[in-house]
Amino acid sequence: MGAINLENATFDAYVVVMRKITIILTALGILFATAATMAITATAQAKGPKSLLRNPGIWDAFSLTEGKGKACYMAGQPKDSKPAGVKRGPIWVLITHRPYKKIKGEVGIYVGYPLKPNSMVSIDVDKKKFKLYAVDDTAWVEDPKVEKKLVSAMRAGKKMVIRGTSKRGTKTTDSYSLKGFTRAHKAINRACKVK
Template sequence: MRLMITKRSLLPCLIVLVLLFSAAASSARARLIETFSEWSAFTATENGKKYCYMGSKPTEEKGDYRKRGKTYILVTHRPAEKTRDVVSIRAGYTYKPESDVEVAIGGQRFRMFTDGDHAWAYDKENDRSLTRAMRYGITMIVTGISSRGTLTTDTYSLLGFTAAYQAIGKACGVK
């Protein structure tokens, strides 16, 4: 059997490395559970409390920008804090102050507030609705505006989302 390495086959490995190094910066105990197509699932410990998260990076990034940092989305469960399905998006740039990010999955639209280079759902009900849509969707399109006025559109594949979501739920005892 011949192994072919393509840019597409390297994407999950790159996601794992980015997320692992990001988690390692905040916790020395981050551990990869498994990679499921475009999504990777992890467990970690912070201040002695276990949490689980999954993440992916865009399959396509559009925008007229000169420099952009790492871009990714995370879904996090923190059972010790009684939080689950916390969705956060890192833009790789500073968002325009007081701007919203729009997330489109199929025919559904969601708004997230911005703080620096991150976007968050307004409340836990929006987090839950967003993760529910992600479980049944195919692609997710995230549109935001940088502090310099640059419109960006990032497309995420949702292939592997449900399996990664189930893995972090099992690892953290969240149903």
């Protein structure tokens, strides 16, 4: 029988203990990383857009936390865009409230292409006409009083037609149904406590 080598036995025990510690630390690291990821995801979901309507139609309404406060917005897309086959990005009309910035009823038109510089975008709501100024691929109302009249016309109207001219000279026409506009507008007013 050979003699027992205590040095090797001690070293082997040390290796076993170190492996166990490494496994425990790795498991704790994974648990911590998972918990941190879940917390970040939950925070992002809590601050991301939240739909305000159960069954949104053509117009949908959302609220979200951004920066220092709450924002509420509604969005609609055209039911028809002409000319057909023209390559464009997303086309939207947004109405936004940011009470913490004292912004209410801001109208933003996203046409999906760069607009002709210094051009105007025209909006017809039934028989009422409005002009918006072009900035890159968007159009905005310059006067808050006109903006308020535009939103009122959209609430009362049935159809809206938006016409713009691209940087290349292409004239576009986007037709929107205003069905459900008032419902979505009331939802963002309630959510952001805007009268």
